[in-house]
Amino acid sequence: MMIDTGVLGFGSGERAAYAANPWASRGRMFPEESSLTRSEFQRDRDRIVHTTAFRRLKHKTQVFISPDGDHYRTRLTHTIEVAQIARALARALKLDEDLAEGVALVHDFGHTPFGHTGEDALDEMLKPYGGFDHNAQSLRVVTKLERRYADFDGLNLTWESLEGLVKHNGPLLTKDGKGTHGPVPQPIRDYCELHDLELASYASLEAQVAAIADDIAYNTHDIDDGLRSGLLTFDMLEEVPFLAGLMAEVRERYPYLESSRFTYEMTRRQITRMVEDVIGVAQDNLKALKPQNAADIRAADHVIATFSAEMAETDRCIKRLLFSRIYRHPDIMRIRAGAAQIVSDLFRAYMDDPTLMRSHYWVNHISGLGETARARHVGDYLAGMTDTYAIKAHGELFDHTPDLR
Numbered sequence: 001m002m003i004d005t006g007v008l009g010f011g012s013g014e015r016a017a018y019a020a021n022p023w024a025s026r027g028r029m030f031p032e033e034s035s036l037t038r039s040e041f042q043r044d045r046d047r048i049v050h051t052t053a054f055r056r057l058k059h060k061t062q063v064f065i066s067p068d069g070d071h072y073r074t075r076l077t078h079t080i081e082v083a084q085i086a087r088a089l090a091r092a093l094k095l096d097e098d099l100a101e102g103v104a105l106v107h108d109f110g111h112t113p114f115g116h117t118g119e120d121a122l123d124e125m126l127k128p129y130g131g132f133d134h135n136a137q138s139l140r141v142v143t144k145l146e147r148r149y150a151d152f153d154g155l156n157l158t159w160e161s162l163e164g165l166v167k168h169n170g171p172l173l174t175k176d177g178k179g180t181h182g183p184v185p186q187p188i189r190d191y192c193e194l195h196d197l198e199l200a201s202y203a204s205l206e207a208q209v210a211a212i213a214d215d216i217a218y219n220t221h222d223i224d225d226g227l228r229s230g231l232l233t234f235d236m237l238e239e240v241p242f243l244a245g246l247m248a249e250v251r252e253r254y255p256y257l258e259s260s261r262f263t264y265e266m267t268r269r270q271i272t273r274m275v276e277d278v279i280g281v282a283q284d285n286l287k288a289l290k291p292q293n294a295a296d297i298r299a300a301d302h303v304i305a306t307f308s309a310e311m312a313e314t315d316r317c318i319k320r321l322l323f324s325r326i327y328r329h330p331d332i333m334r335i336r337a338g339a340a341q342i343v344s345d346l347f348r349a350y351m352d353d354p355t356l357m358r359s360h361y362w363v364n365h366i367s368g369l370g371e372t373a374r375a376r377h378v379g380d381y382l383a384g385m386t387d388t389y390a391i392k393a394h395g396e397l398f399d400h401t402p403d404l405r
Helices: 040-049 054-060 075-091 096-107 115-129 134-147 157-168 186-194 205-229 240-255 259-289 294-299 309-327 330-350 363-368 370-385 387-397
Strands: none
Touching: 040 096, 040 157, 054 075, 054 134, 075 096, 075 134, 075 205, 075 259, 096 157, 096 205, 115 330, 115 370, 134 186, 134 370, 157 205, 186 205, 205 259, 205 294, 205 309, 240 259, 240 309, 259 309, 330 370, 330 387
């Protein structure tokens, strides 16, 4: 993919016409005075970083549960890597870097303990009450569950940040109102009745680069962590022609490189090639679309920041490799089963006796809640837990807690 280097942004501060404009934001649910020192999107980013939800990501699983070793990615380190790549893409395309970074930093706030395993288990428990979706939970966190400010619940983020959080993976509705991936989660529908996030349109280009940065980050760091764990080997990576080519480049230039340095030399090339591919595709799409403002990006009938066809196939090959060699490895599946049991056991215990959730803010008002409302609050409490807290809470309530090592 060829990149037009003549139109790349390298920190000059210049924004393209199609970039989101923080001084022309659609505003916040609750009006606030502007800051004298920060743009609206900078304020959003700063609010996100100062949340308890952000700090909890430190002890939430990405793939390998934290007791496995200090060097594996957690949900927090993954989030930081996504934000770095999102800023790089935004800078190259002359977008608002602060909005792209903010969407990247907040995109995983709704994740449960134990990664997607915890999400699946909680979704199963909440099926009779509307299910669980981590993206919808992220919206609940930043609009309801963070309780920091005197004037409102949540963070009162701008419309653009909330739009990016909800729609960074694309529209949730078709033009005729049907769900693009099934029914829209109820928390998102409820919020949009009060503050319409226009679910049938694409999000800003800033949100789109945050979404593709997520793919680039975990494709790369899951390979790194997989090699560190021993579940992946360099021979296995040869199954993917793109990775085989990168390894051949490194071997030719550094024939006697130790394995840890070899891994880094390969993965940093992987990130570079993927980032450059997205930039080239986005530039071509922008030339064809000729957007005059951010609204033209939202009105497009396709995503702008994405992989080329060739890189998209590489992306699929890498995901298949990671799925077969890591995510479905017997050792990982055993741990996942134990993690799912912890979440399910805690849900049942808290539904039976909500006063066990001693630290939850609404626990003293439980008597007036119906079963569905109670279940949603139990889901909120469980989704906010870290791995370590969930294991500790299970150990306090049950005679046996699964060993997740």
